Every structure is written in C-alpha cells, then in structure tokens.
Amino acid sequence: MLTLSGITKSYGERRVLDDVSFDVSAGGLTGFVGGNGAGKTTTMRILLGVLARDAGEVTLDDRPLREADRRGFGYMPEERGLYPKMKVHEHIAYLARLHGFAKSDAGDRAGALLERLGLGERLGDPVEALSLGNQQRAQIAAALVHDPQVLILDEPFSGLDPLAVDVVADVLQERAARGASVLFSSHQLDVVERLCDDLVIIAGGRIRASGPRDQLRAEHSIRRYELVSSSDLGWLRSEPGVSVIEFDGGYALFDADADADAERVLARAVGEGGVRAFTPQHPSLAQIFKEVIK
Known part of the structure; x- marks a missing residue:
C-alpha cells in the first residue's frame, strides 16, 4: 500500500497542498479527481520525487518510500513524452531495456503489450505518425512495459474514444488484479466511477473526501x-x-x-x-x- 500522510507544499505564500493524506491500496484502482489547479499533478510529482514536499511523509508498505522504489514505478504524465521519430515498438522495447530487461525479452514484452492496447498494426510506425489517441495508448504502454507494482497515471483516458477507453480500462484492471497499486487522475467522472474501488476528491489543495466508492455513496x-x-x-x-x-x-x-x-x-x-x-x-x-x- 502506498500512503500519503500530511503532505504540504507551498510556492512562496501560496499553499498548493495542505495536509494531503490518503491511501492507494495494492490490488485496486484509486481515482484521483479534482478541478484544474486542485493539486492532483503536484501530488503525483511529489510521489514520484520530482517535487520536494515541505512537510508530510510518503510510505510504501509501512516504510519510507525510497528512490529505488520510485525507479520501479510506472508513470504516465499528462503531457506526452515519447520520442516522436522513434518507431512505436522500438521505443517501448527501449524503455523496457532501461528497466533491465534483456533485448529479446524487452521486444516480446513491448509487442505483447502494444498488441493488447490495440496498436498491433502500428508497431513499425514512428510515434509522430500516430493519432493523438494512439499516442496516448503508446504512452500508457511506456508506463506499463516493466510490469510496475505502483502505477501513477495523469489523465490516462484523455483523447481516447469510447472503445479505446474500454481497452485501457481492461488493461488497468488486469494490472490491479495482479496486485498493482493504481492511482490515476481523470476529469471523466463516469469512467472513474465505473472503474475505481477507491476515490479521492481534492479541491484547493485539500482532500475533501476519500474512501471506498460505496462508502462515499452511502455517506x-x-x-x-x-x-x-x-x-x-x-x-x-x-x-x-x-x-x-x-x-x-x-x-x-x-x-x-x-x-x-x-x-x-x-x-x-x-x-x-x-x-x-x-x-x-x-x-x-x-x-x-x-x-x-x-
């Protein structure tokens, strides 16, 4: 389980996160929702070590989160970060090799995952030749190819058509079923409600509600x-x-x-x-x- 306790972050006089605390359970999907500027991306970047927190603690399985743990995380930023000139399969296999997989294993992993995400016919195309929706699928493959036990995804369903949403949702549910902790943000509340075991709602840098979906409905x-x-x-x-x-x-x-x-x-x-x-x-x-x- 990934746990955030009392996370605080300020830029000068402006406090952007105020006592943010919630859990991301292993084997489940946690939806992280809030308006623009609510603090979602800042929270995710603190989890990844990209930003330093002013106060609070992040733990993984009841011990302080280490840099070695973060290197094994799967992360998909809201902005696309793939090399546009690289071929899709080559790119995802390259990322798998950076995580320590042998060349043949990396290639097999990349091919199987891209096929599962509906990009089997585009393996040899450069990333820049893909539609925005297919680039999004490739970006998700980049986050998943090393089989991480913690997944942090910023707007993974952005730009996807309904069929692609279903494909990506199925893949994320499969990863959770295998024990991964999955945290994702989304403005598509209907998708979050359908998929998530747990929900976290943030506004103005503060957690306004969190817990199991059915519990929040009852409350x-x-x-x-x-x-x-x-x-x-x-x-x-x-x-x-x-x-x-x-x-x-x-x-x-x-x-x-x-x-x-x-x-x-x-x-x-x-x-x-x-x-x-x-x-x-x-x-x-x-x-x-x-x-x-x-």
Missing part, C-alpha cells in the same frame, strides 16, 4: 427513491415529508425527509396496488463531487 446519499406503479401516483404530491422531483402518472422520483416517510409512501403504494418497482437512488460521483467542493 453522501440523500433519501431519494424511484417508484413505479400501474396505478396513478398523484396522491404522492400531498404526502407530508415528501418532495416530488419527477412525476408522470405511474412514475415518480421523490425525496423523503426521513426513512419513516419513505416507508409510509411504500406502504400506501402497495395498498393502492400495482407497485412494480421501489428503488433507492444512489448519488453519482459527479453529484458527490459537486457537494464536497462547495
């Missing part, structure tokens, strides 16, 4: 329910303790002030007959995000 949930019936639900508008959000004859979406109000609505709907569904509604990550950064 920030409101009593909102969807009710579907073959009977008209017009009576719901006059129920005390209930606010109707959407209504269409036998369909209603409503908020309840208390659990007892929701139970009373359900009991009456059953009494009226024809109840087809009564479903609690969980907040989306986008809704939680808007709530915690207010």
Whole structure:
C-alpha cells in the first residue's frame, strides 16, 4: 500500500497542498479527481520525487518510500513524452531495456503489450505518425512495459474514444488484479466511477473526501427513491415529508425527509396496488463531487 500522510507544499505564500493524506491500496484502482489547479499533478510529482514536499511523509508498505522504489514505478504524465521519430515498438522495447530487461525479452514484452492496447498494426510506425489517441495508448504502454507494482497515471483516458477507453480500462484492471497499486487522475467522472474501488476528491489543495466508492455513496446519499406503479401516483404530491422531483402518472422520483416517510409512501403504494418497482437512488460521483467542493 502506498500512503500519503500530511503532505504540504507551498510556492512562496501560496499553499498548493495542505495536509494531503490518503491511501492507494495494492490490488485496486484509486481515482484521483479534482478541478484544474486542485493539486492532483503536484501530488503525483511529489510521489514520484520530482517535487520536494515541505512537510508530510510518503510510505510504501509501512516504510519510507525510497528512490529505488520510485525507479520501479510506472508513470504516465499528462503531457506526452515519447520520442516522436522513434518507431512505436522500438521505443517501448527501449524503455523496457532501461528497466533491465534483456533485448529479446524487452521486444516480446513491448509487442505483447502494444498488441493488447490495440496498436498491433502500428508497431513499425514512428510515434509522430500516430493519432493523438494512439499516442496516448503508446504512452500508457511506456508506463506499463516493466510490469510496475505502483502505477501513477495523469489523465490516462484523455483523447481516447469510447472503445479505446474500454481497452485501457481492461488493461488497468488486469494490472490491479495482479496486485498493482493504481492511482490515476481523470476529469471523466463516469469512467472513474465505473472503474475505481477507491476515490479521492481534492479541491484547493485539500482532500475533501476519500474512501471506498460505496462508502462515499452511502455517506453522501440523500433519501431519494424511484417508484413505479400501474396505478396513478398523484396522491404522492400531498404526502407530508415528501418532495416530488419527477412525476408522470405511474412514475415518480421523490425525496423523503426521513426513512419513516419513505416507508409510509411504500406502504400506501402497495395498498393502492400495482407497485412494480421501489428503488433507492444512489448519488453519482459527479453529484458527490459537486457537494464536497462547495
């Protein structure tokens, strides 16, 4: 497990990180979300040792993080950093060799990974000949080729079409399933919500919420329910303790002030007959995000 405790960073009088603390569990994906300038990239660069922290500690498996540990990390920066003139397969194999793999093994690793990421037909093309989306896939391959146990990815889904998002997501989930700790930032909250086991929300350099996805949903949930019936639900508008959000004859979406109000609505709907569904509604990550950064 990778753990950040009390990380603080300032530039002059401006504090850009303030007591940032969270865990990145082994064998899981942690989504790191926040607006532009929230502190995501600064946090990642401190993890990588590119920036020095003013205070706080980073540990890996309960011991101080060492430079030797960082050399084994997989990192994908938001800005592309591959050599544009190098051929795709040659480039990724070269990076594998820098991590100590023999030439033949490096070539095999690079080829298999690029094939898995959907670049099998572009192995001999120079990086600059690839579309921006395919350059993004190649950049991800560069972060993964040495099979790191810690992955730090800054906007890995940027510029990818929906099919490519699914391919990259599958690859990241496979790495996590093999025990890697995966931390990635993204502005695509729907993708983060679908993929991640744990979520970290940062705003203004401070952590506003963090923890398992389902736990955050429970903590920030409101009593909102969807009710579907073959009977008209017009009576719901006059129920005390209930606010109707959407209504269409036998369909209603409503908020309840208390659990007892929701139970009373359900009991009456059953009494009226024809109840087809009564479903609690969980907040989306986008809704939680808007709530915690207010």
